[in-house]
Amino acid sequence: MEQQAFTRAHAARVWRLIYSYWTSEQKLSAWALLLIVLGGNFALVYMNVLFNEWQRGFGNSLQKYDAAAFWSSIAYFGWLAAIYIAIAGARYYLRMWLRIRWRTWLTNRYQGAWLRNKAFYKLKLIGTQVDNPDQRIADDLNNFTEQTMTLFFGLINAVSTLASFSVILWGLSSTLPLTIGAAQYQIPGFLFWGALVYAATGTWLTHLIGRRLIPLNFQQERVEADYRFNLMRLRENLESVALYGGEEVENERLRERFHRVIDNFHRLIRTGFKVDMFNSGYSQVSVVVPYLVIAPVYFSQRLEFGLLTQTAGAFGRVQDSLSFFIDAYQNIAAWRAVTMRLTQFTAAVDELDERVTDISQVVRAHAPQPSVQALDIARPDGEPLLNGLDLQLTAGDSLLIHGASGSGKSTLLRTLAGVWPYARGRIELPSDGVLFVPQRPYLPIGTLREALLYPERKPIDDEQLQQVLHDVRLERLGTQLDTVEDWAQTLSGGEQQRIAFARILLRRPHWLFLDEASSALDEPSEQALYQLLRERLPHTAIVSVGHRSTLRAFHRNQLELDGHGGWHIAHAATVIA
Numbered sequence: 001m002e003q004q005a006f007t008r009a010h011a012a013r014v015w016r017l018i019y020s021y022w023t024s025e026q027k028l029s030a031w032a033l034l035l036i037v038l039g040g041n042f043a044l045v046y047m048n049v050l051f052n053e054w055q056r057g058f059g060n061s062l063q064k065y066d067a068a069a070f071w072s073s074i075a076y077f078g079w080l081a082a083i084y085i086a087i088a089g090a091r092y093y094l095r096m097w098l099r100i101r102w103r104t105w106l107t108n109r110y111q112g113a114w115l116r117n118k119a120f121y122k123l124k125l126i127g128t129q130v131d132n133p134d135q136r137i138a139d140d141l142n143n144f145t146e147q148t149m150t151l152f153f154g155l156i157n158a159v160s161t162l163a164s165f166s167v168i169l170w171g172l173s174s175t176l177p178l179t180i181g182a183a184q185y186q187i188p189g190f191l192f193w194g195a196l197v198y199a200a201t202g203t204w205l206t207h208l209i210g211r212r213l214i215p216l217n218f219q220q221e222r223v224e225a226d227y228r229f230n231l232m233r234l235r236e237n238l239e240s241v242a243l244y245g246g247e248e249v250e251n252e253r254l255r256e257r258f259h260r261v262i263d264n265f266h267r268l269i270r271t272g273f274k275v276d277m278f279n280s281g282y283s284q285v286s287v288v289v290p291y292l293v294i295a296p297v298y299f300s301q302r303l304e305f306g307l308l309t310q311t312a313g314a315f316g317r318v319q320d321s322l323s324f325f326i327d328a329y330q331n332i333a334a335w336r337a338v339t340m341r342l343t344q345f346t347a348a349v350d351e352l353d354e355r356v357t358d359i360s361q362v363v364r365a366h367a368p369q370p371s372v373q374a375l376d377i378a379r380p381d382g383e384p385l386l387n388g389l390d391l392q393l394t395a396g397d398s399l400l401i402h403g404a405s406g407s408g409k410s411t412l413l414r415t416l417a418g419v420w421p422y423a424r425g426r427i428e429l430p431s432d433g434v435l436f437v438p439q440r441p442y443l444p445i446g447t448l449r450e451a452l453l454y455p456e457r458k459p460i461d462d463e464q465l466q467q468v469l470h471d472v473r474l475e476r477l478g479t480q481l482d483t484v485e486d487w488a489q490t491l492s493g494g495e496q497q498r499i500a501f502a503r504i505l506l507r508r509p510h511w512l513f514l515d516e517a518s519s520a521l522d523e524p525s526e527q528a529l530y531q532l533l534r535e536r537l538p539h540t541a542i543v544s545v546g547h548r549s550t551l552r553a554f555h556r557n558q559l560e561l562d563g564h565g566g567w568h569i570a571h572a573a574t575v576i577a
């Protein structure tokens, strides 16, 4: 089971996870809300003290058959209850508001860290053990804010209740002697000590019974996230699965993942059941324990009924707040698991740059024209793909990279784009006007307009968009610019690649790198699109990765890779355009 040792670095990360929001640019509003909610908490504790005092007068009115006192007691109770409800309601609302603000801030931060410097891609490539980072952002952050606040306010509540009722209990102890059989003892604060011993024993027993909950909760988060991810992958690949007839295998695989969820859940239930049984028994016994302690004095008829109920109430409150850890045990276990998943994520992102610097020995610089010098590229296992490549591009250049499948063509483009770390040498690229186009153009779920502009967001007028759609022979989509669709699922592979070409025409890059960007198109269409690029962007240098020999006609130079480090550049005799 993946677990993180509780090291100092881990403790520091947990601390940072907790305090970062409270020292952020939102700290003023955060602290203001927190203080108001805390104020509400203390007010409610004070109300409970008033209720406890009320119990005494109320009990005595019953014992003395005093109807007038009884009704005025009820009226007083009505007032107290109304104020209590108002404070509790306001506190709930503000607490939820604070939680939403905290979650939003943390989500922005985590999402930002994941997307910054292409960390999302590198995390996967360098193989740091972080499962389902997306779900850590969505689920774990939500759980973290909720559980932290529940625990924190629970703790504050317990401590303040304990403090106020301990004083009451201590005072009440001095008016009552501890009676065991016929003997009486004067022990200062014995009711308080009784509650303390009782609750401490309970806490210790709960810990013994429930300590396995922490690793089990951790594992539960993980298997749940895995199951969800597998469902999502199926949804992303519906057509492939349907065409391969992979339903049975998928069903089997999903069932197997779900089985892990249930399997771990059973273990959670078994431990949770024991903790829960113990808790229920403990709370039942707690109802009678204070009466058992005071009954001997009461039956010796030296105690008013009101004082008995007040003492029992105060004893219950003290014991209740001391039992905070018993009740919160499951929450603490879940909180620790969620915290571990989140700090693991930050640790992986924090260490990423260091790891990339350890692996990559590429010097990158800005220059007016792209060039590479003495570039070595390897597979992650160290096997060389390319040794000592020297290359220089000038405006309007064209270079076709070819070689057997797996020879490292895409990896060369990845290295130029700065996402492949297993490399050494010098890479110079202009600071703007560079565009890399992958084989599968990413089409976000949204309008066709957004898909065409991706990743830019600057608005472009409809005529221009319709014109480029026409140019890439997708004029039929011209009327659907504002249709929201999962375009990657509805357009054919070739049509998606046409969208990628439309993007190029809109972006007008000076330096264009195409990684099999026309592989799904028929040869005449591919030629027409290259022709179009040449006509519309005559000064753009084009570097293409491709297998088809027909592409050669559009490139002045050809770089051939042998997949073992060797490479060779040839110059074409004739070039179209």
Ligand SMILES: Nc1ncnc2c1ncn2[C@@H]1O[C@H](COP(=O)(O)OP(=O)(O)OP(=O)(O)O)[C@@H](O)[C@H]1O
Pocket (backbone or CB within 6 Å): 125, 379, 380, 385, 403, 404, 405, 406, 407, 408, 409, 410, 411, 412
């Ligand atoms: N993320 C990765 N982890 C491990 N190995 C990888 C990874 N990506 C690529 N490789 C390996 O690097 C080698 C080069 O891959 P690359 O994708 O560059 O090949 P290619 O020449 O573009 O192939 P094709 O023509 O099939 O697209 C392959 O052996 C591939 O298995």
